[in-house]
Amino acid sequence: MSEEELAQFQKLSNEYSADQNTTGPYVGERQSSSAIATEYANADRVYQIKTAALPSQYAYFRTCRGDGHCGWRALAFTYYEALLRVGDVNKLEEEEARLQSMHNLLNQVGFQEHVYIDFAEEVYMLLQKLAQSLRSMDGNAENILLETFNDYGTAMGIITFFKLLASAWMQCHPNDFQPFLEYPLKTYCSDNIEASQAELDHLAIGAISNAVTKPAGFAIHVLYLDRSEGTSIDTHRFEPVDQNGMSITNGITMRLLYRPGHYDILYKAEDVPAPIQQQPVPAQAPLQVALAAGYAEEFVPRSNNMTDIMTMIPGLSYTGLSQQWPSVSYDYDPSPAPQPQLQPVPTYAPAPTPAAPVASSHQEYVTPVHASHVGHAQSHHPLRLETPITLPIHNSRPPPPMAIDCPAPPVTIEKGGPFRPSMYELEPGFGSGQLHHLPFQTSIFRNSHYNTAHYLNPDFQPEEWSPDSEYATGNRGRLKSTSQ
Amino acid sequence: MALSATRGANGSNASGSSTVAQRLQKELMDIMMNPTAGITAFPDDENMMCWTATILGPDSTPYESLIFKLSMEFGATYPYEPPTVVFKTPIYHPNVDMSGRICLDILKDKWSAGLSVLSVLLSLQSLLGEPNNASPLNGQAAEFWDTDPAAFKRHVLARHKAPEELDA
Structure with missing residues (x-):
């Protein structure tokens, strides 16, 4: 090698260490994978061919900082992301319980609980945060995940837990791993799995897939982008299988892109949910459940809610409703929720003249109703509700007294969300935790x-x-x- | 051709030394609740980031009944980076140099966040009885260990200082 070539290599080497991989976010934003093909456009021909087809198959990718932990970081990140794609709070809770049950593996191979519990708690904390976000449907779960993985300490804690788990799994299943090794499994684990600087290797992915991702129903695909012969990128698959060797994924695949010495995250277009216009959905459970899915056990209609909704139907008025909408009480609920505290007023009180405007949000949608109007509304509006409601109802309680001059119950102001009269208008993902x-x-x-x-x-x-x-x-x- | 890649803790925005202090606090509790024969460790001050430890030379080794003092410094990235451990008591050992710096894999690239102050001190204690002569920092010591145990022991005793002398 000539002096010049050496100088050239040294220059490349120096530039490499200043490469974007060693700076930038620990886990980047999801971006179009055409960037990878662009990156290799001037590279070796093998790379050019292999990367040219990449964007058509894998629409997006995410970078991980090449600080020696990128593989583990990518693996842990995609595991959480796969859980988010399931989108079920129960799944997150299930995984926490399952991971906790694996502490005995850690104990068995001699890890001290007071040492690993800190790492384990970071793992569970993130599961809980994501569950909380899914539960409240604030649409923030992905951001929480990305932020958490960009916090060095927290992410390292999570990574370390996965490392210890992989090591414990390998040592508890020596027959699966020792045949690949030339020296004792214990040494291999402490040097190449547990060591903080040890980067993710094939055996570790195998251990994590057996311990964590296969039981969760996730497949792991690792795409090896290297200079080997061929025109396509080799894919190594770690998929859950049944006893007959048939793949039994739940359709969720974690995809890693491996380039010698570095891991990033890949996505197919269908892995990525269409951007959802998330806006907080108020937790107005009783009414929406009733509309969408029949009667839930704890369905306790609340007359104040009903009234609010009915007033949004043009032409209906409080007074009209108060006589025609009886207190709906499904008597199989032995302890009905306390009725909203409304001032008892004569039920048939003619609407005070003129209807006092009530300071609440829904009033904006209601044209002020005059007393003279009310009578007409009852007699000729198509939406009359005069026919007795023949639900299995015992009208055990007197019709709830309602009065116009009663300030709107605070509950409507707090929840403040737009009324959705039809189940078809619910947000995508509404009630994803419940079965409808x-x-x-x-x-x-x-x-x-x-x-x-x-x-x-x-x-x-x-x-x-x-x-x-x-x-x-x-x-x-x-x-x-x-x-x- | 090996390309030099920088990795590690340079400029990493660790989530602050408070979590490091918490972890060290727990380790301290563990050491105090479960005392280990021949090993002590205690923080120098309330910020927990520097500790002083002692280990007792194991029986039937040249270091038998000698006490060695060490300093341990923890960075903001502990436990994801190893602590810096140095012998404060002068020691004659194949894997320790004249300024007390130690060549031990778990304090370098084989460090794991699953290790602790206690496991480091236990490893150092066993290193006294089982030096790694394949990669010595003190070549003479490595040679004497293999060829002339009596000379080795003489050097150990000559170099050692009791803790009282050290403080003076």
Whole structure:
């Protein structure tokens, strides 16, 4: 090697250490993966070919800072991200319980609890924060995740826990790992897994996938972008399989891009949820549940809510409602929630003249109603509710007294969200923690006589057989064959 | 051709030394609740970032019944970076140089956040009885250890100072 070449290499080396990989965020924002192809546009031909096809398959990527921890950081980050894609609070709680149950592995191989508990708590703290965010549907979970991983101390704690877990798993399953090693597993683990400077290796990914991600139903794909022969990037897969070797993922894959010495995170277009216009959805559970999914156990209609909603229907008024909307009380709730404290006023009190404007948000949508109006509204508005409501209701309580001059209950102001009259207007992801299955889908219901498809149902309509339509094609065929 | 890559703690915005202090506080509690024969460790002051430790030379080694004082300094990135550990008592040992600096893998690239003050001191104690002569900092000591135990022991005793002498 000539002096010049050496100088050239040294220059490249110096530039490398000042490369963006050693600065910048620990975990970057998600960006278009065309940047990778651009980066390699002037590189070796093998790289050019391999990266050219990348953006069409993998739409996005995320950088990790190349500080010697990028692989572990990418692995831990994508694990949390996969959990967010499940989008279920229960899953997060389940994972916390499962990881906690693995402390005995750590104890078994001799880690001291008072040492690893700090790292474990960082892991659980983040799970809890994300669960909290999902629960409140503030749409902030991704930001929390990114911020947490850009805090050096917290992220290192999380990484360290995964390292210790990988090491413990390997030492507890020596038959899976010792055959790959030329020296004792214990030494390998302390030197190449637990060591703070040790970067993620293939065995560690295997250990983490067996210990953590496969049981959670996630696959890990590692794409190896190197100078090996071929036109495509090799992918190593760590997928959960059943006893027959069939892949049983829940459709969520964590994707890492490995370039010699460095890991980044990759995404297919479908991995990334469409940007959701997140706005805080008020937790107005009772009413929305009633509209969307029948009756929840704890459904306690609150007359003040009802009234507020009804007043948003043009032409309806408080006075009209107060007589026609009885206190809906489903009596299977033995301890009904306390009724809102409204001042008892004569139920049929003619609306005070003129209707005193009430200082609450919904009033903006209601045209002021005059006393003279009210009578008409009752008699000719199409939305009259005069027919008695025939729900399984015991009208055990007197109709809730309602008065116009009563200030709007604070609850409507606090929650302040826009009323959504239809389930189809709920935000995407609304109630992602709960199941909204209609009862009609259960097999019990399908076989019961409450199902109109059941012959004991009074509305049962037998399917009529119309031979013409059913055998139309068959006849034609037969006609042909007979005519020959 | 090895390219020199910089890695590590340079300029890392650690989440502050308060969490480091908390961790060290826990380690201190552990050491005080479960005293280990032949090992002591205590912070120099209330900020917890510098400790003084002592280890007792293990039996049936040239260091038998000698007490060695060490200083331990913890950075803001502890426990993700190893502490800086130095022998304060002069020691004649193949893996320790004349200023007390130690060559031990777990204090360098094999450091793990799962280690602790106690595990470091236990490792150093066993290093006294089992030096790594393959990569000595003190070549003469490595040679005497292998060839002339009596001369080795003489050098150990000549170099050692009792803690009282050290403070004076």
